Amino acid sequence: MSATDGMRADWAGKDFYAVLGVSKDATADEIKKAYRKLARANHPDSNPGDTAKHDTFKAVAEAYDVVGDAEKRGKYDQMRDLYRSGGFGQRGGGGYADAGATGFDLNDFLRDRGGTGGGGGGFGDMFGDLFGNRGGRSRPQTRPRKGADVETTATIGFTDAIEGVTVSLRLTSDAPCPDCNGTGGKPGTRPHVCPECEGAGFVVSSVGGAFSMNETCPVCGGRQLVYDEACPTCHGTGRGVSARTIQARIPAGVKSGQRIRVKGKGAVGEHGGPPGDLFVVVKVGAHRIFGRKDDNLTVDVPVSFAEAALGAEITVPTLSGSAVTLKIPAGTPNGRTFRVRGKGAPRKDGTKGDLLATVQVQVPAKLDPAAREAVEAYRAATAGIPLRANLFES
Template identity: 40%
Template structure:
């Protein structure tokens, strides 16, 4: 008698995805499993067939051979009477792989596995000055963290001893509870998921495998860093579990506010106050840069807000590229605390300038003309 088509047994098309095949098998297995159909040989036979079909179609190599050559392309010993019969297998054993995504994986994956785990990454917030950020520097930081216990090598067990396999979960880290045809896994309450028991804990770390200490580290700050940049120190994070590798330490950079300069990317900005006479007559004044002083030439009739560019006096970016510029914005300062003679001179200057009309104050007269037109439109 010819064997039934595996795809027809599972009720899926020949181009079905692996997920569709698994879902169909799960549905049919729930329906025909002998635990749910006691004293029903027909259901048991049907279960054997769909189990055989799933074993072939869930394996990419076997499925490819079956698609090309049919039943002749797969090992005859894998039939219902061979190694893929259900005899001796419990409901939970059969569904260990199928429901692995729901129950966190079959216990077979955990058997013999190590409880060692990588340590957590740490973050350290570091404030530096603008000068340090632009030029680069090297600073020492003190970081409280957990490190592997030297006495036990991070195992948590007393020197000369070693952890033993948990007898409750047999080293799996999980225990399985079954009620009827439902099986549920949970973390082993004895070993708390590690799969191992420490009978004689290390006295230095009380069996934790880690101790807390403060490390002093030297951090090289590359030139050009800015707020938000991170520097990774590999292996300087928290120690791993049970001798696992340590995590990393990330140094988060924050540049302090500067009393003179404001940074925007590679460019620096600063405000330069100039006197009223200098704004009118022009002149020269010294302005600071991160490299030292430079002379800034102020042309006559300079207005407040004018921007002067000093090329390549900014920041060279940490990720490469040309250095930025220093942008100097002048601000004309109104004289204060004038004496009587100075006030008289200002009045005379004002009378003299008023006689020239818009010739001396083109912006003011242009603005006043615009205001007048605006009011005329409103009928005011």
């Protein structure tokens, strides 16, 4: 039997149910309750200097890591059954056979369940995930990693924001080092399993109480492998810089400050992983005439005193270029807003907001003699109307 399988046979010889004080038929809730109780009682933070309780805490955590997970628990139970039946007896060629005379072949059992049998797989491949690949493959398979997300800013015109536009963006983002292809090692050198995480890519750290969490390994950065000599270009980081130009579509109706996601246009992934995403923060320039309020466009429309007092039909521009006729009723006050349906910004559902036209009554700075005479006559005709009487009422 190899050292690797001997280690797992040792694991199979441990009764994790007994460590947690529960039966083999215990429910998931009963196992969790027992674990929490034991972890709280034996946690190193609560028992400084008590080596025995520290060891108990480790054993409890080890047991719960296996039987507290439904999939791992099922495989552990199978492994325990094989152990009790003598299924770890070694035979020639690196395979395994039952220690008894039943003719049971463990390799056949594993092969039927997706294992590789003797040689380089079998038992280790089937149960390796129970133990975080400890002592398993000497060269762990490096996991694909998604590329980082990238964020940039695009400034567009007011009309482009309403109608939509395609913009060219020059991006500089993180990418695998071109010399070492992201491994972090000097080209031509061979890697070995990270001694810190033992090839897992992560380490377990306590966050207080009875809980712990996985963190990216600080030595290998999650790559699982390390090199004795670092790449001279990236100094072991495995990362470089990529500059490129892409075309991004800004949808119609976008608002200033809105964040647009462009899927798959971020940094390149590692080891066959997918690229990250690009996020474009849109800044919209101002318009000479129009403004915006939510999905509505706004415009101030100057009118004369006569048009406001007597009523009129006036022409109002729209952003699309085609003007609309707006009827101003007699006696319209300054600042009144009129709504023109469907002339605003597009919405996600395909409809459009409205155009809000606010009238601004204009007072002439200078009057010619005829206009002054007319205004004087108007003042005389309305002299008896107390416009400011309400200001002095208590």
